[in-house]
Amino acid sequence: MLFYMLRRLGLAMLIVVIAVSLLFGMIHAVPGDPLSIVLGPRATPEMRADLAARLGLEKPFVVQLGAFFLNVLRGDLGADVFSNRSVATIFFSQLPFTASLIFMAIGWSAAIGIPLGCFSAIHRNSWIDKFTGIFSVGAITIPSFVVALYSLLIFAVALKWLPAIGAGQEGDIISRLRHLILPSLAVGLGWVGYLARLVRASMLEVLGENHIRTARAFGLPERTIVFHYALRLAILPTVALLGVGIGHMLSGAVFAEIVFARPGVGKLIFDSVITRNYPVVMGSVIMTTLIFVICTTAADLISAWLDPRIRENL
């Protein structure tokens, strides 16, 4: 188990290093000089000279890369071009909004997706199974920003049941939650479909296995068999995939935050792209990539730990 953990962590770190280098390298691969990109169109010659010296642009690429890495490790992701505030500070101030959005989205998907999948597996080929099948494909395929736009149109603009803009009043939990409902639904709907399909397939597979037949042959009540024996096993694959799911949800969060004018990492990056606030964009993308890699690695490790077979054999 320990060996597996170390290998997995090693791979994760390697990927992060390559990803960050790739992003860093992209600056230099792009036509136009890095100074304009970093400083934006408002740079004066003095600022450019100063930055050139600081960035050490005459030094070889590898040295620059190394310096960049050192900075990242120290938590220095550069500074906002306009306000000069640290990118790291800005990023972490916006992260909680996105995090709450994603947590709620995961909540939706677990609360709806898992029962749907379970029910479909138990009542195979019933009308609810067929409905779940079509619904899942639809939920997975329909783009999240379209869901966001349509739910905005229907529930906020037309019916006026839920708020259309912002994250709600600070300190007011109810207001916060009301403002979370539509955006998190937009972000999480895809995962609802994905989980429903996955849990259904997983449950069907588990329910067909020999040990379930043994449990039935011993007369165990159906409820015990389904929920304590089968579901426990069927859920395992979903944990590993949750890591990947978070990556999709991060992308979905960008759209949800823009459509519903919510604060968050997505909106931050988008606004920074528009204003060519390059350090904020690159720093934030690095951070979100890092978060994504952490999530997938953690998901893999947790799912390995949960299955005693893997735990023992590694």
Add this chain to the structure above:
Amino acid sequence: MPNIPASTTAAPTPWQSLINHLGRDPMALLGIILVVIMVGSAILAPWIAPHDPNKINVRYRLKPPSADHWLGTDQLGRDVLSRVIMGSRIALQVALISIAVAGSCGLLLGMLAGYGPRWLDSVLIVLFDTVRSFPTIMFALAVVTLMGPSLNTVILVVIVTSIPVYGRIVRSQTQALRNHEFILAERAMGAGAMRVLGLHMLSNVIGPLLIIASMDIPVVVTIEAGLSFLGLGVRPPTASWGAILNDGYAFIRNTPWLVIAGGVPLILTTLGFTFLGEALRDVFDPKLRREA
């Protein structure tokens, strides 16, 4: 004298099984219809669009559907239906270029990874995983910042993020085949082996590749639409479905029709290709269900 009959059923050909499947699965049929409509409208766009999609007529802005404008007009008075039809062109363009370029790159890299030396395989796998470790839209935003917004930037992003998808499938297929065919190859004539393998490999890999391509098209079309919706994709006045949604969002309180018009074709296209892909997968290679 009672006689004992022998079993007579023969296995159906792939085309027969596809037709059978279509008969049983209404979703697959629906998928094909939707795909045909979309591709047809993309190809025939200049002839079937009722108006010039870029013709501005500010006096008739934001009108709801009417006899003259089946889907109404946008904020500059342009006919929405014509813009939607032109939008299918953009979507198809993106889809085809991405399959062509990403598909061939993925094919090449995948075969290299599956058939080449182990170190090359490890390197390529790490590269694939690295590209997949960027949340797609975040990556797209980073590229847009550096290269400026345009349809070409979007296509570049789409290609780069699709290559690992094709690459992985080709790689696993190649690996499976390698163990299979290699033994045959050893017995084959020396020089002929490589060519035989190459052709064999290719013909076996094309099938899953096509299935993955049809599952990838909705993803690719969605990325373009998403970026254009953010204003970071096609440049105005080009009509892409995402751009229509962008306009629709800005004027959502004035009229719902723009948002509906931009979203519905996108939904139908992505659903259509997905149903088609699933049908193809069910018929030709049910094992692939696990691969994604």
Add this chain to the structure above:
Amino acid sequence: MHTEYPPPVKPNSLALSIQDLSINFQTVRGTLKALRQVSIDIPRKRIVGLVGESGCGKSTVINAILRLLAENARIQSGVIEFQGQDILQMTPDALRDMRGNRISVVFQDPMTALNPVLSIGRQMIDIQYREKTSRAQKTARAAAMLTRVGIPDARKRLEQYPHQFSGGMRQRIAIAMALMAKPDLLIADEPTTALDATLEIQIIDRLRKLHQDIGCSILFVSHHLGLVAEFCDEVVVMYAGETVESGNVRDIFYRAAHPYTRALLQCDPARIKEKSPVLPTIPGEIPDMVNLPDACIFAARCPIKQHGCPLTPPPAHDIQPGHQARCHLSARKDD
């Protein structure tokens, strides 16, 4: 080997009686007639062997007794009498009361028959859910049973997971679980097929000892003829969904009446005295059970049909009291 010649069984001393059971399966190719007029009697406290090659319907019989048939199964006719009730008509509640309590099963594959993510102890306690005893008492009972099947250090091992046991031990755990409730009938579905020969002997010895202690009936399904000869009192031979011969173990092994039984015995590697490069087999294949021939089910492969057999589906002929065979030619034995 059992040397006494047991008298024919009186009806009210039967633990289980399957009478004229016919089951079909709806498949994409058509209706599969998996069981046709199958009759099996299991007397109290006796061990009945059920032999036949793969696909003959043994599993379907077991699933029918437990009412765990697949969704596409259709019971055409027949009765399974158990303790005064017909299992085929039982309500789900009655069935659950019966399973694991008055009828238990030991399944074929010990590697997959137990839940991999729950401890042995948890599984053994769960199946005692009917008892009103405390958890500690249930644990004690489980530990005692494990010790009885020869697993040392039982308390500690209750906390372990199935993959931490060898195949032979897992099968012993399965037997322990099956016999914990002191059932009236134990069904052993090829319990030793997945194990090697030495383990096989150990398992059978254990089963025999437990059988003597508990006094249940056993339905022992196997295609290993030597084992059946060793272990069973009565034998039923199945072929392609029919019971072609039944009788006590001596009748079947020394005086086999049905040509299929005789062919099976000839093909048993254990019985071959001289070395030969070619192992005997029965030529031909089992018939297609969707498109059944309108003839004796074994006609296509029968080596003696040319001696005047009418080839029509035969009824069960009585060779001797307690020994029956579905063969026209068995009624007039020449050898």
